[in-house]
Amino acid sequence: MAENTFRSPKGVHDILPKDHEYHTYIKKVIRHRARQAGFRRITTPMFENTRVFAQSIGETSDIVSKEMYTFADKKGRSLTLKPEGTAGVVRSFIQHGMNKLPQPVLLYYIEPHFRYDRPQKGRYRQFWQFGFEIIGESDPALDAQIIQLSHKVNEDLGIDGILTLQLNTIGLPESRTEYMQVLQDFYAGKERSLCETCLNRLDKNPLRLLDCKEEDCQILAKLAPDMRDYIDKESLAYHEELLSYLDEMEIEYTENKKIIRGLDYYTKTVFEFWDRETGAQNAIGGGGRYDGLIEQMGGQNTPAVGYAAGIERIIANMKREKIRVPSKDDLHVFVAQLGKEAKKKCLVLIDELREEGIKAMGALGKGSIGVQLKMADKFNVPYAILIGLTEVREKTAIIRDMQKGTQETLPINKVPARLVKMIGENNLDKYSPGELLYS
RNA sequence: GUGAGUGUAGCUCAGUUGGUUAGAGCAUCUGGUUGUGGUCCAGAGGGUCGUGGGUUCAAAUCCCAUCACUCACCCCA
Numbered sequence: 001m002a003e004n005t006f007r008s009p010k011g012v013h014d015i016l017p018k019d020h021e022y023h024t025y026i027k028k029v030i031r032h033r034a035r036q037a038g039f040r041r042i043t044t045p046m047f048e049n050t051r052v053f054a055q056s057i058g059e060t061s062d063i064v065s066k067e068m069y070t071f072a073d074k075k076g077r078s079l080t081l082k083p084e085g086t087a088g089v090v091r092s093f094i095q096h097g098m099n100k101l102p103q104p105v106l107l108y109y110i111e112p113h114f115r116y117d118r119p120q121k122g123r124y125r126q127f128w129q130f131g132f133e134i135i136g137e138s139d140p141a142l143d144a145q146i147i148q149l150s151h152k153v154n155e156d157l158g159i160d161g162i163l164t165l166q167l168n169t170i171g172l173p174e175s176r177t178e179y180m181q182v183l184q185d186f187y188a189g190k191e192r193s194l195c196e197t198c199l200n201r202l203d204k205n206p207l208r209l210l211d212c213k214e215e216d217c218q219i220l221a222k223l224a225p226d227m228r229d230y231i232d233k234e235s236l237a238y239h240e241e242l243l244s245y246l247d248e249m250e251i252e253y254t255e256n257k258k259i260i261r262g263l264d265y266y267t268k269t270v271f272e273f274w275d276r277e278t279g280a281q282n283a284i285g286g287g288g289r290y291d292g293l294i295e296q297m298g299g300q301n302t303p304a305v306g307y308a309a310g311i312e313r314i315i316a317n318m319k320r321e322k323i324r325v326p327s328k329d330d331l332h333v334f335v336a337q338l339g340k341e342a343k344k345k346c347l348v349l350i351d352e353l354r355e356e357g358i359k360a361m362g363a364l365g366k367g368s369i370g371v372q373l374k375m376a377d378k379f380n381v382p383y384a385i386l387i388g389l390t391e392v393r394e395k396t397a398i399i400r401d402m403q404k405g406t407q408e409t410l411p412i413n414k415v416p417a418r419l420v421k422m423i424g425e426n427n428l429d430k431y432s433p434g435e436l437l438y439s
Numbered sequence: 440g441u442g443a444g445u446g447u448a449g450c451u452c453a454g455u456u457g458g459u460u461a462g463a464g465c466a467u468c469u470g471g472u473u474g475u476g477g478u479c480c481a482g483a484g485g486g487u488c489g490u491g492g493g494u495u496c497a498a499a500u501c502c503c504a505u506c507a508c509u510c511a512c513c514c515c516a
Contacts, residue, residue, distance in 0.1 A: 010507070062514050066440075084516085113516075118440075120510075129516055197513075262515060272515090285516065310516025338474065373476035388474055402476075 011117075011125030017329065022315045023128065025325035027110055029156045030130050034108040037149055039132055042107045044088035050078040056087040056293055058264025060204040067115040069125075081114035084263070085131045085308055086290065087297075093135055094299035103136030104304075110311075122282060122313040131287070131308035135294070138303035140238050143269045143289060144245035150285060150307045151251055154273065157314060158323045163273045163284065165252060168259040169239035170207075170270055171231035173292060179230035180206050186224050193220055207260045227257060235268045242269060261286065265293040269305065275317065284317060285309025332423050334376035335362035336369055338388040345387055349397070349415060356416045357428030376402060383422065385415065 008014060015023060034041070050070050057064050069081040082088050089107055092098075098105050110130040117123060132149055134142050147165065154160040170176060183206040191199060193216045194209070201208045210221045228236070246253055253271075261270045272286035287307030294302035318325075333353065337346045346362050353360040361379065363372040369386065376384045386398040386407075397412045399419065410418060420428065 007507075067514085115515085117514075119508080123515075127516060131516095280515085283515065308516065313516055336475085368472085369474050370472065370476070375476085377476040384476085386475075390474085398475095400475075405476090407475085 009125075011119035013124060013126075019315065021325050021327050021329065022318065023311060024328065026157060026311055026314060027130075029153055030108070030110055033149060033153050033156065034132060037106065037145070039106040039108040042089060042092065042109050043111060044082070044085075044092050044109070046112070047079045047081050048088055048091065050080040052091050052297075053080050053083060053087050056090065056263075056265055056297055057084065061262050061264055063115065063262065067117050069114045069116055082111075083113055083115045085109050085111065085113065085129055086133065086263075086265070086293070086306055089131075089133050089306075090135075090293055090297055090299070090304070093302075094294065094297060099136065099300055099302060101136075104142065105133075105135045107133045107135070122310070122316050124312060128311035129308050130311060131306055133304060133306040135304040136302055138289075138291060140241035140269075141245055143242050143305050144249065146287060146305050146307050147246065147271060148249055148251060150273065150287070150309065153309075154284075157318060159284070159314060159317045159321065162276050162317060162321060164254055164276055165271060166256040166259050166274050167243075167246075167253045167269075167271045168256055169231060169235055169268050170227070170260055170266060170288075171235040172267055175230055175232040175235065176207075179225075179227050182225050182230060183207070183209065187220070190220060193217070211258050211260065238268055261288060265290040265296070267291045271307075273309070282313065282317070284313045328429065330359070331361050331379050331381045332359045332427075333361075333383045333385060333419060334372070334379060334381045335360060335385045335387070336372035336376065337362065337364075337386075338369055339392070341392045342387040342389065345392055345397075345412065346385075349385070349387075349412065352416050353419065356420050357430035358416070358419055358423060359429050373400075383419065387412070 031041070050068070053068065054064050059065065063083050068083050071079055073079055089109065093105065093107075108131065110128070112126050113129045114126050116125060119125065132146055134146060151160065151165070154163055171179075184202065187194070187202055187206070187209065191202075194202070195212065195217055198209050198212050198217050207227075209217060210224060210227075212218065212221065243253075259270050259272055260266075261272075266288040268289040268291065270286070270288035272280070272283045274280055275282035275284065285308060287305070289303070289305040291303040294300065294304060335346050335350055335353075337343050343364060346364070350360045350362050361381075363375050367375075369388070373384060382402055384400040384402055386400060391397055391409075391412070395412050396409050397415050398407050398409050399415065399422075400407045
């Protein structure tokens with residue numbers, strides 16, 4: 001690529017038509033499952049005041065401390081491209097007084113998100129994420145429902161079999177604070193055995209030390225006091241209840257005490273879906289309960305639970321498992337014509353075909369029948385329509401079966417109905433705008 | 440942010456110890472065939488070898504820098 005040509009910026013990519021088949025399909029599954037469960041779609045702005053994220057996700061989190069696209073607008077306001085979905089949804093919940101709606105409020109979103117991170121497979125600076133949030137009620141059954149819904153989506157997309165559900169409880173913030181103190185006390189005097197990053201983390205986020213991959217740190221982590229011994233009784237009971245619901249629904253899970261999540265707002269339940277083979281490196285989604293967040297952001301004390309997953313990662317997994325999605329983009333028919341009069345007839349005919357839900361394309365430029373049929377072949381259509389001088393004169397058209405190579409001539413006004421029959425009602429791309437309601 | 444690997448046509452890749460005008464397959468376009476596609480045949484277009492600099496009589500090839508991609512760490516979607 002020469003110097004004077006443009007390339008997309010580092011870490012972002014075009015979604016080309018082929019990949020859109022995946023995106024379209026996945027979004028369809030999400031919308032379908034969300035609607036079935038009573039969720040309603042919400043779209044929050046692509047950027048928020050920086051404080052929305054800084055306050056909710058936590059100043060010391062990786063996201064806020066080094067991965068945000070933050071910029072000043074012309075009036076010097078600090079704005080940030082959204083790095084995750086929950087903070088914006090919560091801001092919107094508070095701003096629009098959704099606590100006055102019947103509780104709980106069930107919301108879902110499908111949107112691009114932005115993080116300044118070193119690109120890798122399944123890790124981009126702009127990525128599509130979808131999420132579900134249940135706000136306004138606290139009950140293990142709701143956590144179970146969020147997990148069930150996520151699980152259902154994975155199932156529909158054919159990747160459920162390659163994922164494991166990793167589950168943990170991190171308790172209420174107070175008990176976590178106590179445990180963090182216990183951890184700091186435990187590590188006091190052992191600093192020499194810790195790696196550099198852990199030394200930095202010890203002060204602000206000691207929970208992370210348990211997760212470190214360095215050998216020496218791991219040895220220490222194994223000796224460290226168990227978080228479960230310090231978690232409040234209420235959270236432990238809550239967790240047990242959740243487990244019993246998951247058992248009832250026959251959803252498999254792995255209890256993983258190392259799951260603590262990188263966002264500060266979680267309480268009690270946290271979970272991630274991991275790739276069975278590559279583990280945490282390839283988490284396709286995760287979530288948990290965030291009972292304190294709404295109040296912390298200036299709303300009333302409101303419990304909530306949510307889940308979010310990355311669409312590009314799901315696609316990567318689907319491709320690895322050789323899962324394909326049906327293409328809705330394939331054309332049904334190609335209309336070839338010869339001569340100016342035929343072209344007129346074709347323009348009208350193509351419109352009629354499309355009204356019937358037949359995906360039709362014509363070579364309305366010049367070209368011999370041969371060239372046009374070649375195009376029809378390239379576009380891989382099952383049928384072609386041929387209209388030449390003779391057909392115009394006789395008010396007919398030829399329908400050609402591209403696979404068999406057979407043809408039939410029939411009156412041009414009978415063509416749409418005939419094609420509908422050949423293609424099959426179920427395969428049509430019907431669009432019915434006649435659904436508008438007027439009051 | 441740290442470490443490693445890779446950059447040659449739209450795609451997949453050859454290109455020897457540095458040596459004339461940088462190649463192949465696929466794809467694209469044209470013609471053989473101005474009323475019938477797929478196969479076949481003939482031909483064409485498309486590259487300042489990622490970019491910039493250096494070494495050399497001579498660089499796709501060696502050196503340095505830079506950018507991008509990939510992988511690992513980190514973290515997560």
